[in-house]
Amino acid sequence: MKLDGRTVVITGAAGGIGRALALRCAAAGARVAATDIQADRLTLVGDELGAGHLAMPCDVTDERALDSLVTQVESELGAVDVFFANAGVAIGEDPIDTPDEVWDLAFGVNVRAHILAARRLLPGWLERGEGYFVATASAAGLVTQIGSAPYAVTKHAAVAFAEWLSVTYGDQGIRVSCLCPMGVRTAMSHGDELAHRVVRSAGELLEPEEVAEIVVRGVDSERFLILPHPEVLTFFQRKAMDYDRWLAGMRRLQSGQS
Ligand SMILES: NC(=O)c1ccc[n+]([C@@H]2O[C@H](COP(=O)([O-])OP(=O)(O)OC[C@H]3O[C@@H](n4cnc5c(N)ncnc54)[C@H](O)[C@@H]3O)[C@@H](O)[C@H]2O)c1
Numbered sequence: 193m194k195l196d197g198r199t200v201v202i203t204g205a206a207g208g209i210g211r212a213l214a215l216r217c218a219a220a221g222a223r224v225a226a227t228d229i230q231a232d233r234l235t236l237v238g239d240e241l242g243a244g245h246l247a248m249p250c251d252v253t254d255e256r257a258l259d260s261l262v263t264q265v266e267s268e269l270g271a272v273d274v275f276f277a278n279a280g281v282a283i284g285e286d287p288i289d290t291p292d293e294v295w296d297l298a299f300g301v302n303v304r305a306h307i308l309a310a311r312r313l314l315p316g317w318l319e320r321g322e323g324y325f326v327a328t329a330s331a332a333g334l335v336t337q338i339g340s341a342p343y344a345v346t347k348h349a350a351v352a353f354a355e356w357l358s359v360t361y362g363d364q365g366i367r368v369s370c371l372c373p374m375g376v377r378t379a380m381s382h383g384d385e386l387a388h389r390v391v392r393s394a395g396e397l398l399e400p401e402e403v404a405e406i407v408v409r410g411v412d413s414e415r416f417l418i419l420p421h422p423e424v425l426t427f428f429q430r431k432a433m434d435y436d437r438w439l440a441g442m443r444r445l446q447s448g449q450s
Contacts, residue, residue: 193273195411197222199223199225199265199271199272200222200273200275201227201272201274201275201276203228203279203305205227205237205278207230207233208380209278209371209404210278211226211400213408214226214237214241216404217408223269225265225272226238226246226247227247227249229249231249246264246268248261252277253300255311255312259312271320273323275323275324275325275326277325277328278326278328279305281297281298282340283342286341290341294342298342298343299342302346302347302349303349303350303353306327307353310357314366317365317366318364318366323367324368325354325357325366325367325368326370327351327353327354327368327369329348329354329371330343330347330374333349333350333370334351334424335427335428335431335442338442367414368416369407369410369415370416371403371410372419372424374420375397375398376397376399377398381397398420406418
């Protein structure tokens, strides 16, 4: 889908990949609604976007707030053509030490928010015969994440939900893409020690602007898997070819890091 003249919503847009994506979509001619739970940082992105776009705070795990956000975007910018479910959290470690609240937050932001957005948007999209859902998952959703069980599990769930949407509604005009990067230089890769360790295990860091460029190209060609680090495809294929060998390799990688 060409983004020129389209209305797009981008969650988690106060920084990192979401901010870069907002600016790149605006440059491609889209009307952008940027949203994030961090209102102050989002205001700065709103200033960068300028007139003709929106920057509205929203907690994507709050169904009512998300509903009002979409309603406001529809009335001010037009029907939503593309929804980038990009907000995410890298939290939690071993299930022994990770409390329920952390699991709940990881599921809330990384998975449930995608479900809430799809629930809000699908009826209109099916009526129009068109709509595009772009889920930011992670390479951790295809080939696991050393260190953080909640991150690995919820990102797999995000991939599964995106796949399900594509299988179920792909023949009714609903396009779906799933972004699965390894390391990207953002607050997530420079956050607390855990987040840092999670991302550090993920290879070469790309700049968010590089990722945004690749996402816009992926949306243009309507590919399901968008892989800014092409080697992820090889890792994913190796996993599918010989699961036990792949697991043994991941254990070696983990022991090399500890
Ligand atoms: N940085 C990486 O190495 C990397 C790798 C793979 C995938 N990802 C994914 O990319 C996405 C963007 O992350 P990023 O790297 O730009 O990091 P980031 O921390 O800069 O961006 C995440 C954004 O999500 C927002 N957010 C968190 N909870 C929210 C909520 N409840 N409601 C609304 N917004 C909320 C945060 O405020 C933040 O601005 C995430 O889904 C992340 O898991 C990142």
